Amino acid sequence: MSYIHKTISDLKNTSPAQAEFYQAVEEVLDSLAPILESNKLYQQQAIIQRLVEPERQIMFRVTWVDDNGNIKVNKGYRIEFNSALGPYKGGLRFHPSVNASIIKFLGFEQIFKNALTGLPIGGGKGGSNFDPKGKSDGEIMRFCQSFMTELYRHIGPTTDVPAGDIGVGAREIGYMFGQYKRITGRYEGVLTGKSLLWGGSLARKEATGYGVVYFAENMLAVKKDTLENKTCLVSGSGNVAIYAMEKLYQLGAKPITCSDSTGTIYHETGIDLTLIKELKEQTRTGLNAYLETHKDARFIPIDQYPEDGHAVWRLKADAAFPCATQNELTVTDAQALIANGCTIISEGANMPSTQEAINTFVDAKISYGPSKAANAGGVATSQLEMAQNSSMQTWSFEKVDQRLKEIMKNIFETAHQAAEEFGQPGNLVLGANIAGFKRVADAMLEQGVV
Incomplete structure (x- = not known):
C-alpha cells in the first residue's frame, strides 16, 4: 500500500x-x-x-x-x-x-x-x-x-x-x-464580515463572487480569450452567485441561470440581477416569484431535476460557475456541460463538483478552476479586513477590489506554474494542491514537530 x-x-x-x-x-x-x-x-x-x-x-x-x-x-x-x-x-x-x-x-x-x-x-x-x-x-x-x-x-x-x-x-x-x-x-x-458601521471592509460581501470571475478571467487570458459575450450558467442565489453575476455583467458576459433550494431560473436574455437581489436580499422569497415579473423566463422546480444531476448544468452555455453547495455537479452534469460546448468552469462554492466530475473536466483538458483556488477571494478579503482593523484604517472599495484582483491573479499564476513544473500544464487541480501544500508543509518543517 x-x-x-x-x-x-x-x-x-x-x-x-x-x-x-x-x-x-x-x-x-x-x-x-x-x-x-x-x-x-x-x-x-x-x-x-x-x-x-x-x-x-x-x-x-x-x-x-x-x-x-x-x-x-x-x-x-x-x-x-x-x-x-x-x-x-x-x-x-x-x-x-x-x-x-x-x-x-x-x-x-x-x-x-x-x-x-x-x-x-x-x-x-x-x-x-x-x-x-x-x-x-x-x-x-x-x-x-x-x-x-x-x-x-x-x-x-x-x-x-x-x-x-x-x-x-x-x-x-x-x-x-x-x-x-x-x-x-x-x-x-x-470576526470578519462585519458591518461597515463597526469595522467591516468595503467589497467583502462581493469578494467571493468577484474573485471567482477574476479567476475565470485569468484562465481565459492564457488562451488569449475573454469573458466578453459569453453565456454563463450560475448556480445558487446567495452572495457568491449574486456578485459573480454582477461581475460577469461588468465584464460583458451574460449569466442566464441561478438557483435555490426550490429550483432553477433560466432566462435566455439574461438574469435580471436587480430582481434577484430584491428577492434574496430583501423579501427573501423563492425564485419562482421571478416569473411574476419575467413571463419569458422558465422555472425548473427541484422535483423536475434529472435523477443523476441538476437542471442548471443541462443547459447550453460557454461557461459554468457552481456557486451553491458541495457536490452539486455530478459526473453526468459534467458530461452534459462538455457536450453542450462549455469550455470553462470556475467554482464559487466549496467542493461543488464530485470527484468523478473533476476527473471528467481534467481529462477533457478544459479550463477548470477548483474551488480552493477560484473561490479564495472571500477569505483573502477577510484578511484585508483584519489588516484594516489592526491598523484602524478604512480602505476604499476600489483599493480592496484592486487588491482582490491582484490576489486572484497571483493564485492563478501560482497554480498554473506548479502544474507546469510537475509536468501537467493546465491541470489547476494538481497545481493548486501542490502549491498550497508546499507553502504549508515547508512552514511546518521550519517550525519543528509541533
Missing part, C-alpha cells in the same frame, strides 16, 4: 463515517504524489499525517429559547485545522446539514485555499446545525449569543478569526460580535 493510501486508510479508521472529509482529503492527496516523490523529507517528517489531523477539534452544545419559550438544543463546532502560516481563518456555517464531517472537509480545504492567497493565515472552519430560515430576528439573536458564549474562549484576533458562510451574514456576525464584546470587554477584529 502506498504512503498516501495508507494515510487515507488510517484516517478512515480514526475518523469513521466522515464521507465529505474523506472526499476532500483524497482529492488533495492524490495530487501530491509528484511532490512527495521529489522530496522524501515530507514523508520522513510525517507532514501528511500531521496535515490531515486537526490541531484542535471543538464540539459544544448550544441551548437557546425560541419565541414560544421552548428550549432548543443544537450542536456547535470549531475545527482549528492548521496554524503553520498564521491564525486560523475560516467561516461559520449555520445549516441543518452541518456535521463533523462537513466542517472537517471545509476546514481541510481552507488550509490550502488560505495558503494559496499568499497571506499569513492558517485554516479552520466552524458552524452549527441550526437553521436560520424561518426564525425571527430574536430567535437568531438568542442562538448567536448562546453560540458565542461557548466559542469566545477559543478565538481571538491573533489566534482564530471566524467569518461568515452559508446561513451566516452580517446580521449573525453582528449578534455574535456583540456577545463577544459583552463577555470579554474588548473591541477587536475577532
